[in-house]
């Protein structure tokens with residue numbers, strides 16, 4: 001695949017062997033982000049909506065979530081609120097990074113009570129992803 005030629009695997013700056021959940025309704029977005037996550041030495045688990053994401057969280061070990069906002073069935077706002085309010089610790093405090101085109105300042109003003117830890121905007125890059133993982137996973 002083209003991406004793996006552009007970005008050689010390089011995991012020295014990054015936590016490895018984390019299981020990272022990518023929640024996005026668009027297949028191409030899930031695929032590209034999961035490839036970048038794999039290049040950081042971590043494992044990507046994929047969900048196409050929030051309902052599926054919650055099912056995975058209840059059954060599998062996940063360390064970090066990349067969450068799209070607009071999705072059918074259960075969107076990223078509803079899903080993050082559900083995780084923060086309805087799930088038990090430590091799942092309720094899992095780091096959640098919003099996938100959005102919003103300006104960060106406006107985003108955190110508008111969604112301050114939802115419970116996102118961070119946001120990441122397109123175009124995604126291996127550097128941006130590493131930076132977020134390092135910032136949020138102890």
Ligand SMILES: [Mg+2]
Nearest residue numbers: 025068070071
């Ligand atoms: Mg979407």
